[in-house]
Amino acid sequence: MSVKRVKLVVAYDGTNYCGWQVQPNGITIEGVLNRELSKLLKEDIVVIGASRTDSGVHSYGNVAVFDTNARMPAEKISYALNQRLPEDIVVQNSCEVPPDWHPRHCNSRKTYEYRILNREFPMPQRRLDTWFVYRKLNIPAMCEAARRFKGTHDFKSFCSVNTAVEDTTRTIYSCELKQDGEVLTIRITGSGFLYNMVRIIAGTLFDVGIGKIAPEDIPAILEKKDRKAAGPTAPAHGLTMIGLEYEIRPETLMRPGGKLTEK
Incomplete structure (x- = not known):
């Protein structure tokens, strides 16, 4: 199976979380996403976030990516994941992006x-x-x-x-x-x-x-x-x-079927 990179746009109420980034002594947004994605896709998933918001900070549209071998179409992952997430975290969108695209390394x-x-x-x-x-x-x-x-x-x-x-x-x-x-x-x-x-x-x-x-x-x-x-x-x-506006939207670099468009 081929690996694909999936981009998520994540909204959350940060009140009950110790920020975005995984830490040993508290529940975090990243930790919940990792846990529920791993259960959903039946493999170990680690997300990479664009912004490591602090404890108590909220978001309408933080961006994260993860790699997966799952056959589930990228655009369907948001629907399936939201059924598992607590009500204070909701994925607004999911889509496939190029395998080398990183949410913190783009203009x-x-x-x-x-x-x-x-x-x-x-x-x-x-x-x-x-x-x-x-x-x-x-x-x-x-x-x-x-x-x-x-x-x-x-x-x-x-x-x-x-x-x-x-x-x-x-x-x-x-x-x-x-x-x-x-x-x-x-x-x-x-x-x-x-x-x-x-x-x-x-x-x-x-x-x-x-x-x-x-x-x-x-x-x-x-x-x-x-x-x-x-x-x-x-x-x-x-x-x-x-939220974030990327100079080049990564999803525009993909053709239907997960193929990269020619640059």
């Missing part, structure tokens, strides 16, 4: 949203997907500050000090804050993100909102390349990964 745009509930008292229904903030926020100042993240910058000030990467330069294509009643949504799209980068940007915009940081301070904070210069790391549960 893409990744989008996250961070939501703040800004009101006098918490709202129980939003406790798991928004950061409750009771203090009055200067929304125009936060909008102005958000726009200053756009462009290519060294984001060393906006990642955890233990981030194990050599290059902390990233490109942000857009960073906007929109208000819908009591919910503020920070929507940010970039070429990639450092560990806790979006949550630190959200925390810094909070500091702008309470007047601790001025919008015009953002370039200087970037220039300092010092985590202490930026604001706090906002809570994980307010963060949702919206």
